[in-house]
Amino acid sequence: MNFQQLRIFREAVRRNFNLTEVAGALFTSQSGVSKHMKDLEAELGVELFVRRGKRLVGLTGPGREMVPYVDRMLLDAQNLRTIATEYGGREDGALTIATTHTQARYALPRVVAAFRAACPRVHLGLYEAAPEQIAELLHEGRADIGIATEGLGDRESLAVFPFYEWHHAVIVPAGHPLERVQPLTLEAVAAYPLVTYREGFTGRERIDAAFAAAGLAPDFVLSAMDADVIRTYVELGLGVGILASMAAETTTGAGLRVLSGDNLFGRNTTWIAVSRDTYLRGYAYRFIELCDPSLDEARIRRESSSQSD
Amino acid sequence: MNFQQLRIFREAVRRNFNLTEVAGALFTSQSGVSKHMKDLEAELGVELFVRRGKRLVGLTGPGREMVPYVDRMLLDAQNLRTIATEYGGREDGALTIATTHTQARYALPRVVAAFRAACPRVHLGLYEAAPEQIAELLHEGRADIGIATEGLGDRESLAVFPFYEWHHAVIVPAGHPLERVQPLTLEAVAAYPLVTYREGFTGRERIDAAFAAAGLAPDFVLSAMDADVIRTYVELGLGVGILASMAAETTTGAGLRVLSGDNLFGRNTTWIAVSRDTYLRGYAYRFIELCDPSLDEARIRRESSSQSD
DNA sequence: GATGCTTACGATACCCGTAAAGATA
């Protein structure tokens, strides 16, 4: 058993068992790839792949069981390299943040600016993704830090920390009747066609829950992934917009009015997540501390260590 | 980076950095061992060992950080082999139970007998150890199942399940004044020199806690690891014995009398533990089911999976 | 016929063990 075999196995799983493609991805020959898999099966004494004739079409029982272990081994190999780099004393390196549009656009600019000043030699990458993908990216070690409002709590393999709380705001075109409703109520809002976030994004659950609790079934005419699209269509008069307060604050003149929705929809919490299985460079903790100074390195390390004493 | 290097690194840590000894343990040459460690350090670009002149005397910062990851990688390699064997269809294999004297002597014989009948081809090994060692053996993958009353709850890396509950009993030589005390009280017991388990064994904590709660400071004249030693010295008249009820039940004539201690000391729970990081053969689950049928394979797997999806 | 897996084979690189040298206690 060697690491090349494990890399090939993992890549084969990811690429639907097309060994030719795997060879390309790993910059090696497909004959070598094929032999490696035969060798691994021979050493373990079990077939890992289901074959139709000569084609590989799936995993056998043992093959399926091995996937998580192989993934973790390769992740751990990466962790060793990361530890070495961290202690190499060099200040450079890469940090990948997986986050949603809303966070990247409204919450993170301040943090990113501060981080670039603090750690100028670190290559900072922002990876915009849907909430469900963020957990996956962290789990696979393809991102170091995840920041999102939903979808991070489910996995045991992630450690999550509260970042900040926020609420939703209502926006309308200038002169809209809702401007004169004081105080604003859910019933009043639900009387108009609504423009807001798609399911699974930026607290949409909270919005649905609030209407449902009030026995209302509003008409959502547009479900977007980001506030810019929502604003655009509210400006067009498609309906009344509901968006994150951080996004509403930067809503410039442009004929739009922001109505407070503090009391209409519940408060949302945006979370910071890291994988328990990924070793983080020191500057990753710096980044998190810039998000919230109470999230210091010692606390993150403590609360995210489930493995190894 | 390859597995031989990782094996050598782990063994070096375990054997106080004596590479000659490591070579012996891994059945290879010192020169190869030495070169492997140099190669690994070169590849990672960091010194792993603290050297005094040419001698290795400890781990550097990065070396220390890498230990748990290396341990886990090698454990995972073992897990792959175990999975393969499990699916090889063969019924044979090994199962190592780490447990204390008390469990091995009084609780497990019934289970072991049933298991041998159910899985005759499995080589069953009982490893008697102190409670603190049991957690370590499980964590290192040197035992599959741990059974003990204390010391298993601390580690995040272990999943624990209740096995059974029991209490302590008091034993005295026939004709002892305590025989006539009805009902038996802590005060009455504490008036005599006591013979019981050592700290950290077989519910000793519970005994101490019970006396402390009653404001008593009894005189422990002997602290043993097992019931046989306790019985022996109670017979000699050294003092009054306190031992596990399972052990008391088998106390034969021999001039000893068992007094119920049900209400004197709290109830103890004996636990079954498995490592979250170790893949278990099917028959390991059979063993646990024989301990308690409600601890079926699905439940154990579910509640011990914190890693991997 | 295009795609994809397997096998054969030669060049290369890596790993191992013996032996000798250097350093430490």
Add this chain to the structure above:
DNA sequence: TATCTTTACGGGTATCGTAAGCATC
């Protein structure tokens, strides 16, 4: 001096890539 690590070197083995053979779609 005895113990331990490092370096040097030769033999063996494993890995890799090219190329050809052969199934599958």
